[in-house]
Amino acid sequence: MMLPRKVKETAEWKRDSGEFSVITVPAAIISLKTFARIQKDAEKILGAEGAAVLLYEAGKAAGKAWISRFHEEWGLKESEREFIQATEEFYAELGWGKFSIDIEHLTVSIENSFIARGYGKGEAKKPVCHFLCGYNASLITELINTAVDVEEKKCRAKGDRYCEFIAITP
Template sequence: MNILSVSDPFDVLVNEDITNWTRDEIVKVFLRYTDGKVIFIEKAQVAAMYNTFLVGVYLELTKIVGPAAKGLILNAAKKGGLRAGRGIRKRYEREIGKLTREKAFAIAKNMLTIWAKGFAWGKIEAEIGDEIRVKIEESFEGDGYKRLRKERAKQPMCWTIFGYMWGLFEGILDERLQGEEVECMAMGSDHCSFVFRPQ
């Protein structure tokens, strides 16, 4: 595919396997820089930030509201992922036809590739079968925690990426899932890993 001739990034997202693309290829197709803004898939404005920023917000919010902080952030991130997943599913079915489970997984992997390479959230690998397993090396949030704190976290700290993936999978598959971050760099692991299972 000639990535310079792409007119609609959505078509690439749902029709190509981009998991082996370079960061430059992903940026050329999915991100547009205009008037001081970065626009993702011709729809949403995105921005870069230090990896300590989000975790710093989590830690301050935890001081104020206690353990409910994780639920607040996780729920907000999950809703964002759910909107993305449902939006992809709805547009796919309107423009192309029925979205099969296999095709939904392929599109979800493409979205994770964009988060990994385009947005630099870590090196993301996904195994999708009866359950979904995601491994993230060099996690944006996990590394952010380690830069802010010397001691290990008492709980996983990848609240935004976890919530977003959870919502994305539920939205694109149109089914409820149970999700769990089972390993986290912030707790001493060398990577972060997540499991999502049908309810």
């Protein structure tokens, strides 16, 4: 069976056992404030740089697992445009933000990044979306079939209108 693409139609609640899943994947819902709180506490404990590396690597690993699975199982491997559109829609439905993937310029822009929303607009001096940054590294790596890392150049949490992630070509 093909892995479903639509979050809304596949959200499943099992109230008796306290389990939740989307697109058949076990998941849990946490608030943006809670995610931001965990990140802010990690910054206090590990330092800003240590927390950034931790979250970037976590995002990269999650992206690596999921994006390659979507690429295989959504049946869109031959259709880059359609895959990009399906990916943008999927993350919009998850509430991660409004993704715009530009493969020509190896750039991902995200309006309303869930991490920046949790932080609050203009609350930070530097970009804060490290998890999404790592995730986008895996996304671009999968699309161009070349390992890249990604840097967040603009961030809503430091007052920009949207977050912008650019691949650093090796």
